[in-house]
Amino acid sequence: MILLDGKLLSAQIKQEIAADVAQIKAEGGKIPHLVAILVGTAGRSETYVASKMKSCEEVGMHSTLIRFDDDVTEAELLAAVTDVNNNPDMDGLIVQLPLPKHINPDKVMETILPAKDVDGFHPINIGRMAKGLPAYVSATPQGILEMLKRYDISTSGKHCVVVGRSQIVGLPMSILMQRNDYPGNCTVTLTHSKTQNLAEICRSADILIAALGRPEFITADMVKEGAVVIDVGLERVPDATKKSGFALKGDVKFDEVAPKTSYITPVPGGVGLMTICSLMQNTLKAARREVY
Template sequence: MQLLDGKKISGQIKEEIAGEVKKIKERGEKVPHLAAVIVGTDGASLTYVGSKVRACKQIGFDSTLIDLPEETTEEELLDEIHKLNTNSDIDGFIVQLPLPKHINEEKILTAVNPDKDVDGFHPMNVGKMTLEIPTFLPATPFGILELIERYNIETSGKNVVVLGRSNIVGRPVSILMSQKRKAGNATVTLVHSRTENITEITKKADIIIVALGIPEFLTGSMVKKDVVIIDVGITRVKDSTKEKGYKIVGDVEFDSVSKEASYITPVPGGVGPMTIAMLLKNTLLAKKRH
């Protein structure tokens, strides 16, 4: 069994981007500028946005963090998005999800300029992705593809099972894995909460991508020998034996599944770091386009 080390690969990608930023500076050009908007005080979101800002500094990007209070209205948030859309200094920006319940996420995401949508969530970019027209790919699915490619895992003709049908991970990665690309050309089955006999499906899979948000859902008895496992989930679970009172687990029961797998992502340190690296890659792409 080999770990798919997202921390190591994301570090390589950041070094590559930092090299390009150095050349941009040497030419006297403006360096890429990523902005992030966060509304409220969700702990996981604050941690994630903070890591994005640190990553920007690490590779030489400019970054802006717009931190808005929980009671921010939808109109006020739309006004902030309009400012970012029209600010020529900003190459790309993200609106951190989830948003407070009184704000319509769909309305906010569609207000983002598609040319600055480095999260790849705008319907125009999702449509381009589906039609295989060059565009910003959603950061987490993009990171999964990159991880698979850099470990030279064969996907052509393989049976890939995706657990979860969210618009952020499950659905886009199922589309991308079926397309004509290096980490693609696979036969893809999308499994969700209404799927019957899930174990029968997962036991036939050569590659399983798990993005359900259910801690340790996939167990060793549900997979075949030498399966490749990509675990997107990350959840805090109470654990009195730990100093902090909790442990971080994925959607895969690591101990039992790792005994069967040929490759598996750890949690943390697998897909998470790749998501941030691909967000930076999309921002560099946005800078080049502008």
């Protein structure tokens, strides 16, 4: 079993991005600028956004955080998005999800200019990704592809099972893994909460990608010997033995599944760190106008 070390890879990728940004600066070019909009003070969202802003600083990018209270109106939020769209100094924009119930997230995502949609959530970017055209790919799926590539994991002709059909991870992941490219060329089965014989399908996977948001749902009896297991989950589970009162768990029951695998991601220290790196890579592309 080989651990797919997101901490190691993310450090390498950040060094590469930092070198690119330093070269842009030395040549008198425009420094990439990421803008994050955060609504409310939910602990998890605060943590995610803080990590993204810190990563910008580490690689030499500019960043701006725009905050709103939970009671911000949809019109006010859309106006802020439009302001960023119209600001030529701001290259990439993310609106941290989830949003309060009175705000339609699809309307917000569709208001972001596709050229600044470094999260890859705009329908135009999703459509371009599905057609194999240049696009901003959702950060988590892109991070997983980067991990598979850097560990030189074979994908051609393999059976890839994706558990979870969210538009952020599961759906784009299933499309990317079947594309005629590397990583790709898999036969893909996309499963979800209504899938019958889920355990049997998972056992047939050469590459199993768990992205359903249910802690330790994937157990050893659902994984075949030698499989590659990618765990996208990250949930807080009560744990009295921890000073914080909780432990971070993925969708995979790591201790019992890991011995059966050829490669597996840890939680934490796996996919999450790659997601942030992908966001930085997309912001660099946006500053260079590589996609649009």
